[in-house]
Amino acid sequence: MTAPVIVAQNLTKYYGSRLAVDGVSFDVRPNEVVGLLGPNGSGKSTILRILTGYLYPTAGTARVAGCDVVSQGLEARRQLGYVPEDVPLYTNMRVNEFLAFMGRIRGLDHARLPKAIDRAIDRLSLGRVRTLLISKLSRGYRQRVAIAQALLGEPKLLILDEPTNGLDPRQIIEVRELIRTLSGELSILVTSHILAEMERVAHRVAILLDGKLLSVQTLGAHESNAKYRIRVPGSSALAVQSALREVTGVDFVETLPNDFYSIASNAGATPVVRALVGAGLRVEEVGAAASGLEELFLRLTEGSPR
């Protein structure tokens, strides 16, 4: 098995007397998309800042592509591309100037730089704006420029902090597609506080709360099977189960209070409703149920003051 791209062990970070990250350990394997999930202030960005060398941990260690982020910081930073939250860019530069500057400080020489810039511009569809000042670009284009600079020098790891913040729905879909495409070439660590976002792009998620790692969850099972919350009054769980037994791709999950049943289907809600009605049952309400990740997140963070 190939070595993990990130190995974080017992990462701890204090800001003064406030504990921001509390003994967090996780890894990211090659070509894997791992999501750091948690409410605002749960320590996600601090962990990213430690991994990228912007902050030193108070305790614990982190290695990126085998290089310690503190003692071999320069080498570790060569292995990664980073897009901070709020997408800071040099707005007085033009897109191609900015990419040239970032490429050069990433160590690309004159022979490799033009090709690397062209490739990044091509991948992020920045051709139309390459000669424009960054200050003139929309939020969506700025996000693309930030990702383009992070990909220069072909890093082994891409770190994205809340990459869909402030984007419109179309731009969110584009970023999601990009993450999927890139995951074939490098490892990606991405933070978000949006559960649905994570379910769509990550192979695994690490759930954080108050700086503590609560769980690392493998995703994938949730991708195809959407869950529905269906109200079937005046019938038993047995009747609902037997009505659905013959329907392919549909699984009875559990009985919920107030005549609701949780049912998983990979073909939408229509075959479920058709089967229930066909069996002579009365269906009153159909809605999307909380996903597995949502349920897990709510269960893990239950009782939190947030």
Add this chain to the structure above:
Amino acid sequence: MKTFLPLLGKEVRALFQSPIAYIVIGVFLGLMGYSFTITLFNNKYATLIHIFFQSAGLMLLIVPIITMRLFAEERKAGTLELLLTAPVRESHVVLAKYLASMAVLGAMIGLTGIYALVLGIYGSPDWGAIYSGYLGLILLSSTLVSIGLVVSALTSNQVIAAIVTIGISFSMWMVDSLASMAPDALERILISFSLLARFTPFATGAMYTSDFGFFLSSTLLAMFLAMRALARR
């Protein structure tokens, strides 16, 4: 070196792209030109001593205006995070900002060379004193820039960076005036930290190794502190 040159290029371009550099240079040259002309017509002496002292006094105000944005702006805009998470050394980042600021100040001081030329054409000035005066101005700028760098690295507010730098610079300029009131042991120390006391020999045509050492070591110390201020806390 491979990563240092792009950093230097970026800093120089940022400084010369902003109108601040041109306004500062323009105002400085205007004031110094006025002073040079008036003094020359009144005194008829082929000397630049008064220009050196007035320039040094103006530097105390001008340098903080140039250095205030260096780190504070990057910290506020978040680009410092972009820069420090790239594979660059903090020392290169600090040195690039120092050299870019010195380029602006060097251009500004260099343009006052016109006054020396005028003196050379119409009189016979003491060139040794003129050279040492210019060297003193460069050394003084170097210390002031590195003080400005440290302060700018500690805050994300440019106004605070400028005001604190002005405060430190003026305190160091006139700290020798406190010396006469201080006990003997402290008197020497206070004088040794006085920018005015260190600059005066250069402006009057005398150069001492100890003054060189002071300006160079204070520059290096302040740049080291700027690097520490950038440390990944």
